[in-house]
Amino acid sequence: MYTTFPVIGHDWAVAQMQRAFNNGRVRHAFLLQGPASIGKTTFARSIAMALNCTNEPKPCGECRACRLIASNGHPDIAIVEAERIGGTLKINQIRELQRQLALRPYEGRYRVAILRRFQEAQAAAQNAILKTLEEPVGNVVLILTAEEPSAILPTIHSRCQIFNLRPLSITSTTDALERSWGVERDKASVLAHLSAGRIGWAVRSLEDEKELEFRQNAISLLEQSLNSTRVQCFQLVDGLNLDKSRTLDMLDFWQTYWRDVMLLAVGSKAALTNIDHEASLITVAQHVGQDDAQRALEATRTALIQLSGNANSRLCLEVLMLNYPKLN
Amino acid sequence: MRVSVLQENLVRGLSIVNRAVNSRPTLPVLSNVLLATEDGRLKLSATDLELSISMWVGAKVEEDGSVTVPARTFYDLTSNLSPERIDMELNTRNQTINLQCGGTDTNLRGIPAEEFPLVPEADPNAKIVIPGEVLKHMISEVAFSAAREDNRPVLTGIYTNFSGNTLTMASADGFRLTVRKTTLDFEVGEELEIIIPARTLVEIEKIIDDEDEVFVSVPDGRNQIMFHMGDIDVISNLIEGSFPEYERIIPANHSTETFLYRDEFLRACKRSEIFARDNSNIARLRVEPSSDGGPGAVNVSAQSNEMGDNTSMIDATIEGTGVEISFNIRYLIDVLNVLRDDQILLETNTSSDPGVIRPLGRDEREQFLYVIMPMQVGQ
Numbered sequence: 001m002y003t004t005f006p007v008i009g010h011d012w013a014v015a016q017m018q019r020a021f022n023n024g025r026v027r028h029a030f031l032l033q034g035p036a037s038i039g040k041t042t043f044a045r046s047i048a049m050a051l052n053c054t055n056e057p058k059p060c061g062e063c064r065a066c067r068l069i070a071s072n073g074h075p076d077i078a079i080v081e082a083e084r085i086g087g088t089l090k091i092n093q094i095r096e097l098q099r100q101l102a103l104r105p106y107e108g109r110y111r112v113a114i115l116r117r118f119q120e121a122q123a124a125a126q127n128a129i130l131k132t133l134e135e136p137v138g139n140v141v142l143i144l145t146a147e148e149p150s151a152i153l154p155t156i157h158s159r160c161q162i163f164n165l166r167p168l169s170i171t172s173t174t175d176a177l178e179r180s181w182g183v184e185r186d187k188a189s190v191l192a193h194l195s196a197g198r199i200g201w202a203v204r205s206l207e208d209e210k211e212l213e214f215r216q217n218a219i220s221l222l223e224q225s226l227n228s229t230r231v232q233c234f235q236l237v238d239g240l241n242l243d244k245s246r247t248l249d250m251l252d253f254w255q256t257y258w259r260d261v262m263l264l265a266v267g268s269k270a271a272l273t274n275i276d277h278e279a280s281l282i283t284v285a286q287h288v289g290q291d292d293a294q295r296a297l298e299a300t301r302t303a304l305i306q307l308s309g310n311a312n313s314r315l316c317l318e319v320l321m322l323n324y325p326k327l328n
Numbered sequence: 329m330r331v332s333v334l335q336e337n338l339v340r341g342l343s344i345v346n347r348a349v350n351s352r353p354t355l356p357v358l359s360n361v362l363l364a365t366e367d368g369r370l371k372l373s374a375t376d377l378e379l380s381i382s383m384w385v386g387a388k389v390e391e392d393g394s395v396t397v398p399a400r401t402f403y404d405l406t407s408n409l410s411p412e413r414i415d416m417e418l419n420t421r422n423q424t425i426n427l428q429c430g431g432t433d434t435n436l437r438g439i440p441a442e443e444f445p446l447v448p449e450a451d452p453n454a455k456i457v458i459p460g461e462v463l464k465h466m467i468s469e470v471a472f473s474a475a476r477e478d479n480r481p482v483l484t485g486i487y488t489n490f491s492g493n494t495l496t497m498a499s500a501d502g503f504r505l506t507v508r509k510t511t512l513d514f515e516v517g518e519e520l521e522i523i524i525p526a527r528t529l530v531e532i533e534k535i536i537d538d539e540d541e542v543f544v545s546v547p548d549g550r551n552q553i554m555f556h557m558g559d560i561d562v563i564s565n566l567i568e569g570s571f572p573e574y575e576r577i578i579p580a581n582h583s584t585e586t587f588l589y590r591d592e593f594l595r596a597c598k599r600s601e602i603f604a605r606d607n608s609n610i611a612r613l614r615v616e617p618s619s620d621g622g623p624g625a626v627n628v629s630a631q632s633n634e635m636g637d638n639t640s641m642i643d644a645t646i647e648g649t650g651v652e653i654s655f656n657i658r659y660l661i662d663v664l665n666v667l668r669d670d671q672i673l674l675e676t677n678t679s680s681d682p683g684v685i686r687p688l689g690r691d692e693r694e695q696f697l698y699v700i701m702p703m704q705v706g707q
Binding site: 064071073075100102103105138 | 443
């Protein structure tokens, strides 16, 4: 029996997966799509646990296989990813993986390859894995995770069972933080809102105060830019000293900000993400209106996609700021 | 864990098991070697998840236990200790092992043994027993023609088949094929067909001693093949997939038989290789039977646009028609290098059919066959 996937949220996907496993239908390729830090890799790891667990019900979380997988130390589980967030996953890594996958499992029942952030894979790397995705030999399961579906070849999509995962609901994030990480209810609720349902970010900011500080800076930079002239905006960008992955993080926060502005502009009752900035959000919403808010949101998304490709961070941010509405 | 071993025994064991340590491991614990007490001996194990080697060395065990320590560091350290008794004691709290040898006192930090992949133990009572010398000889004659890297991983392995009283090993890389058979002294019950990575067989060949009796077993899960000899276990993972039907590649007939002295032929090939290097390794063989019934000759030649050219004429006994055929000279040198026989037979058809090389005057129990694809060259 497969029942106890250690995944927070994504109930429908987990249920679907468990049903398939219980009926003896194990697909050989999955693609887990969704925003960063919502638990895609955790989900992937729990699939690997379920496939290799030696107890009942699976995964037990206590047997040798489960423990080794949880600590990334299982000999049959390969995790392949770009060397850093915002980097590229190279074809050599895929070749090396294929060499490993050609061997039969070492101690488990399945060899599982988890390919993280597959949107960062070079086109050549994506093409190289097609053959393996199509007909892997023996007990091999490939799990791809990706944030940006558009950067993935359609030939990859068509060879995987796709799960489109969404950010968690505010309540389930709050509950999880309270239950599993022992956070007080009030603090958990604020964090859950700020995280916009990205549990991974909430947990990181619990462990590292700098995460919250970074978010605060990102939001105030945005608000500052809305009140600045173009020249001042360029100076703001110039003053930034961020690597690509941090720039992407910052744009994620900006995206939540514009979403909030848009919600307020249309008078929606949906929960705001940046509840600590409610006052300034209302001001911005009154000034820019629905159309401009939507344009700003779309511009942010475009910038995110360009940046996950090979765009220059600085130029990208400058263009983005030109596209944002001005308050004065 | 509290255990004492002799420095030379430990170093000899480490030099053997360290062959399985990969310099770029996929898991951090794989750069370590496992030390574990077992039945009054010290067991050393290392693995790269493809090849695992365990060796037992005599030891005085005072307290059982196990730990893993960085393989390279541990070997460098112990090989520079004086040839005396080494007393090892593990501090389980911080997984640090203390070594006392002569006046040397060392503390080495390790990783808990629980994180080390399970290294299974070979069956010492396995039914298949092959003399070390025979197995060594086989591997040396078949492993060289396996593909180094290939889109088809099966070609990086050695096809191995136990059937009746015959053991067959074959390797191919798309341009050449080697088939090596040996007759065993016993019948293998059920036919067994597996693909062993060539890389691990080459390591096994280095470990086996001519005098060893090698016990081979493939446990029921059939994920691994296990070799047991003396106090060493070598375990290799198998490659998934099915090997191409190589029998179909072997030419059924030939029009020319050329008998050559291996050594002379090899040196002619090596001379040609110097000039063939910048020309895709192409060398041309002209087989010329004599018109008057005497011995014929083989003309080996290669040319380089920049360096010049080279032609060697070697005597040969030729039966059949003359032929001119081009080969990748490296592939010829490879096979002539691994064979130890004095004389070989080259079977050819036309210039576009594969050639076959067989050793001559060999024990019938040890069969060898090499198929080499010709290269197409404009006249």
